[in-house]
Amino acid sequence: MSQVIIYPNEDGWLSVVIPAPECGLTIEEIARKDVPAGKPYHIIDESLISEDLTFFNAWQADFSSPDGNGIGHTAWFAEQAAKE
Numbered sequence: 001m002s003q004v005i006i007y008p009n010e011d012g013w014l015s016v017v018i019p020a021p022e023c024g025l026t027i028e029e030i031a032r033k034d035v036p037a038g039k040p041y042h043i044i045d046e047s048l049i050s051e052d053l054t055f056f057n058a059w060q061a062d063f064s065s066p067d068g069n070g071i072g073h074t075a076w077f078a079e080q081a082a083k084e
Contacts (some may be wrong), residue, residue, distance in 0.1 A: 004049060005031045006061055007041040007070065014059045016049060028068065033077075035070025043067050 005017035005027070019030045027043050035041045040063040050059075071079070 002046040003027050003043050004046050005035065005041050005043055007035045007039045008061075008063060009039075013057050014061060018046075029076075031068060032071050033073060035072075037070055037072035037075060039070045040066030041068055041070060 002018075004019070006014050007017075009015040017030065017034050019025075019027060023030070025033070031041050031043060042061060042063070
């Protein structure tokens with residue numbers, strides 16, 4: 001089963017990140033990089049996302065105990081450069 005990342009966006013809706021297959025990063029690395037800085041996220045099975053997008057803007061999730069918080073692209077790339 002594939003995994004996706006969800007996080008709350010600025011409009012109060014959910015954003016869904018669908019990782020590219022075989023990109024060379026773990027799902028956790030993708031979440032830290034692609035979720036905006038300070039935003040909480042959950043990593044969930046793709047099967048939990050409804051194929052019916054009629055009420056997509058009404059989807060909700062509880063982020064009181066997130067899987068992590070994003071750091072954003074800029075910080076992630078700086079972190080990777082510091083490791084080299």
